[in-house]
Amino acid sequence: xxxxxxxxxxxxxxxxxxxxxxxxxxxxxxxxxxxxxxxxxxxxxxxxxxxxxxxxxxxxxxxxxxxxxxxxxxxxxxxxxxxxxxxxxxxxxxxxxxxxxxxxxxxxxxxxxxxxxxxxxxxxxxxxxxxxxxxxxxxxxxxxxxxxxxxxxxxxxxxxxxxxxxxxxxxxxxxxxxxxxxxxxxxxxxxxxxxxxxxxxxxxxxxxxxxxxxxxxxxxxxxxxxxxxxxxxxxxxxxxxxxxxxxxxxxxxxxxxxxxxxxxxxxxxxxxxxxxxxxxxxxxxxxxxxxxxxxxxxxxxxxxxxxxxxxxxxxxxxxxxxxxxxxxxxxxxxxxxxxxxxxxxxxxxxxxxxxxxxxxxxxxxxxxxxxxxxxxxxxxxxxxxxxxxxxxxxxxxxxxxxxxxxxxx
Numbered sequence: 001x002x003x004x005x006x007x008x009x010x011x012x013x014x015x016x017x018x019x020x021x022x023x024x025x026x027x028x029x030x031x032x033x034x035x036x037x038x039x040x041x042x043x044x045x046x047x048x049x050x051x052x053x054x055x056x057x058x059x060x061x062x063x064x065x066x067x068x069x070x071x072x073x074x075x076x077x078x079x080x081x082x083x084x085x086x087x088x089x090x091x092x093x094x095x096x097x098x099x100x101x102x103x104x105x106x107x108x109x110x111x112x113x114x115x116x117x118x119x120x121x122x123x124x125x126x127x128x129x130x131x132x133x134x135x136x137x138x139x140x141x142x143x144x145x146x147x148x149x150x151x152x153x154x155x156x157x158x159x160x161x162x163x164x165x166x167x168x169x170x171x172x173x174x175x176x177x178x179x180x181x182x183x184x185x186x187x188x189x190x191x192x193x194x195x196x197x198x199x200x201x202x203x204x205x206x207x208x209x210x211x212x213x214x215x216x217x218x219x220x221x222x223x224x225x226x227x228x229x230x231x232x233x234x235x236x237x238x239x240x241x242x243x244x245x246x247x248x249x250x251x252x253x254x255x256x257x258x259x260x261x262x263x264x265x266x267x268x269x270x271x272x273x274x275x276x277x278x279x280x281x282x283x284x285x286x287x288x289x290x291x292x293x294x295x296x297x298x299x300x301x302x303x304x305x306x307x308x309x310x311x312x313x314x315x316x317x318x319x320x321x322x323x324x325x326x327x328x329x330x331x332x333x334x335x336x337x338x339x340x341x342x343x344x345x346x347x348x349x350x351x352x353x354x355x356x357x358x359x360x361x362x363x364x365x366x367x368x369x370x371x372x373x374x375x376x377x378x379x380x381x382x383x384x385x386x387x388x389x390x391x392x393x394x395x396x397x398x399x400x401x402x403x404x405x406x407x408x409x
Contacts, residue, residue, distance in 0.1 A: 018190070018192070019129075019141075019144055019145070021186065021187070021190055021191075022125050022128075022129055022145055022148070023144060023145050023147060023148025023149075023151075024148060024183070025085070025089075025121055025122070025125055025148075025183055025186075025187055026121070026122035026125055026126070026145050026146075026148045026149040026152065027148040027149055027150075027151045027152025027153075027155070028152055028179055028180065028183050029089070029092065029119045029120070029121040029122050029152070029180075029183075030119070030122050030149050030152045030153055030156075031152040031153065031155065031156030031159070031176065032061070032092060032096065032115050032116075032119045032156075032176055032180070033058075033061050033062060033065055033115075033116060033119065034058075034152075034153045034156045034157060034237070035156035035157060035159060035160035035172050035176065036057045036058050036061060036112065036160070037055075037058050037157060037237050037238055037240075037241055038156075038157040038158075038160045038161035038164070038241055039160045039161065039164040039169045039172060039241075040054040040055040040057060040058065040241050040242075041054070041241060041242075041245045042164045042165070042168065042169040043057060043105075043108070043169045046168065046169050046170075047102075047103075047104060047105050047108070049105050051242055051245075052242075052367050052371055053105060054105070055238055055241070055242065055363075055367050056109070056363075056364075056367065057105075057108060057109060057112050058112075058234075058238055058363050059238075059360055059363040059364050059367075060109045060110075060112040060113050060116070061112040061113065061115055061116040062116060062234065062356050062359045062360040062363055063113060063116065063360045064112065064113035064114060064115060064116025064117040065116035065117070065119065065120065065356045065359075066116075066352075066353050066356035066357045066359075066360060067113075067116070067117055068116055068117040068118060068119070068120040069120050069123055069348075069349055069352040069353045069356060070206070070209065070349055070353040071117070071206070072088065072117070072118075072120050072124075073120055073123045073124055073345055073346075073348060073349040073352065074202075074205035074206060074208070074209055074345055074346045074349050075124075075202075075205070075345070076123075076124040076127060076128065076344075076345030076348075077196065077197045077198050077200075077205065077342075077343060077344070077345040077346055078196050078198055078199070078200065078202070078205055079196060080193065080194060080195070080196065081124065081125070081128055081191050081192070081194050082187070082188065082191040082192070082193050082194075084124065085121055085124060085125065085187045085191060086184040086185070086187045086188035086191075087184075088118050088119070088120065088121055088124075089121060089180050089181075089183050089184035089187065090180075090181065090184045091114075091118040092115060092118045092119045092121075092177075092180045093177045093178070093180040093181040093184065094177075095111055095114035095115040095117075095118055095119075096111075096115055096173050096174070096176045096177035096180060097173070097174065097177040098111040098114070099111035099112060099115060099173045100170045100171075100173030100174040100177065101170075119180075122145070122149050123348050123349070123352045124345060125145065126142060126145050126146070126333065126348065127337065127344035127345045127347070127348045128194060128344075128345075129141050129142070129145055130142055130333075130337040130344055131194075131197075131337075131341065131344055132192070132194075135338075137278070139273075139274035139275065139277040139278040139330060139331075139334040140274045140275055140278060141274075142274055142330055142333050142334055142337070143270040143272075143273060143274025143275070143330045144270075144274075146270045146274075146326060146329060146330055146333075147270050150270060150322070150326055154322075157237075157259075158258065159172060160172035161252075161255070161258075163175065165252050197342045197343070197344075198342065198343075205346060208343065208346045209346045209347075209349040209350045209353075210350070212340070212343065212346060212347055212350050213350040213354075216336075216339055216340075216347075218335055218336065218339060219336050219339065219347060219350060219351060221335075222282075222332035222333075222335050222336050222351055223332075223350065223351055223354035223355070224354075224389075224392055225286050225290075225328060225332060225389050225392065225393070226328065226329060226332050226351070226354065226355040226358065227354050227355060227357070227358030228358065228385045228386070228388055228389040228392075229289065229290065229293060229324070229325045229328050229358075229385070229386065229389055230325060230355050230356070230358045230359045230362060231358040231359060231361050231362030231365065231385050232293060232297070232321070232325075232362060232381065232382035232385040232386055233321060233322075233325045233359070233362065233382075234358075234359040234360070234361075234362030234363045234366065235362040235363065235365045235366030235369065235378055235381050235382060235385075236300065236318065236321055236366065236378060236379075236382055237318075237366075238362070238363040238366040238367060239366035239367065239369065239370040239375070239378040240259065240314065240318070242367070242370050243303065243314075243370065243375050243378075244259070244311075244314070248304070248306045248310070248375075249306060249310070249311070255311075259311075259314060259315055259318060262315040262316070262318060262319045269323045269326065269327055270326050270327060270329075270330050272327075273285050273289075273326075273327035273328075273330040273331060274330045274334065277330060277331045277334045277335075278334070282331035282332065282334055282335040283331075283393060284331075285327055285328065285330065285331035286328050286331050286332070286389075286393050287390070287393050288324075288327070289324045289325065289327045289328035289331070290324070290328070290386050290389045290390035290393060291324075291390065292320055292321075292323060292324030292327070293321060293324045293325065293382065293383075293385070293386030293389070293390075294383055294386045294387060294390065295320055295324075296317045296318070296319075296320035296321035296324060296382070297317070297321075297379050297380075297382040297383035297386060298317075298379075298383070299313055299316050299317035299320060300313065300314065300317030300318070300321070300375075300378075300379045300382065301313070301317075301375075301376065301379045302314070302316075302317070303317065303375050303379075304374070304375050304376055321382070329355075332351065333348070333351070336348070336351050362385075365381055366378055366381070369381045
């Protein structure tokens with residue numbers, strides 16, 4: 001891949017090799033948030049703590065991610081991407097190495113917050129790519145990068161579950177550190193030399209994200225949908241490791257990774273969802289996505305049966321949940337990126353901060369629901385969250401309804 005010269009926009013920079021690099025960077029970065037979900041039982045054993053306590057490592061990384069989105073993603077409008085992205089990946093590598101060397105749960109939790117704080121690269125690259133794409137391809141390009149992101153989520157759980165079973169829970173952290181270091185060098189060489197869209201000072205950048213949330217009803221609408229959907233998603237994925245390694249199945253952490261692989265279908269679904277959002281408007285995709293969340297919650301109930309039937313139910317249900325949540329993500333980001341082209345990173349800051357606060361709450365809720373009510377409680381929580389989101393979509397939009405949404409996307 002040859003480095004490219006700066007051009008204004010219009011999709012000229014978005015060649016297939018560049019899209020591949022952007023998708024790979026999104027996948028590798030986001031994997032750092034999700035791979036601890038599969039190895040939390042190994043962390044519990046290795047550090048001599050309870051499984052529920054070890055599962056909170058995921059919550060710590062998601063809290064850090066939400067903070068990083070709010071504090072660092074606005075810099076995507078202020079700094080050159082070729083400098084910002086490699087620096088963040090380098091810092092992520094250091095935080096991962098620290099986690100891999102942790103000897104106690106508090107240190108691992110602190111390192112997890114740092115990992116989340118710095119691994120916000122996808123939320124910088126996605127707005128950048130949206131700004132380089134033609135308006136009629138914005139949803140498709142967003143879906144392509146989200147496909148890479150989803151691939152990272154899926155492979156992260158498989159990678160950590162299998163590798164952790166062979167080499168211990170530290171190995172996934174240390175290998176992820178090496179991969180982040182290599183990707184830092186690649187992005188420094190090949191990212192397009194884009195120009196900043198603003199010269200505002202850092203405090204003003206942060207204030208803009210808050211102001212956009214208050215002034216843009218379509219942004220608040222997108223945030224509300226994703227908070228609910230992603231909370232259900234995180235609740236299910238945090239609790240499933242406890243479920244399949246518990247007394248019902250007595251399986252090891254590789255089983256969690258294998259279950260994650262069934263979600264590969266969502267990589268294809270996101271590109272299709274992007275095209276539908278471009279053609280019919282984001283609310284159409286959101287409505288279908290929330291119906292999918294409810295259907296997935298019903299199928300996941302089969303997971304209480306145990307045995308082969310239960311595992312099939314878990315696999316099909318998690319696939320449906322992945323497809324639904326990620327399709328909704330495409331629609332929501334296509335909607336917000338059309339609002340203020342010069343502020344895409346700050347729009348994404350407001351949106352993704354809300355989404356991952358929802359995800360953090362969902363991880364906590366998943367552990368609590370499983371501890372109190374078992375897997376049925378987790379499925380019930382997912383269903384309630386999906387139903388609330390679907391009801392919100394059915395309400396008249398303060399911004400002018402679906403017709404307005406189609407025009408803004």
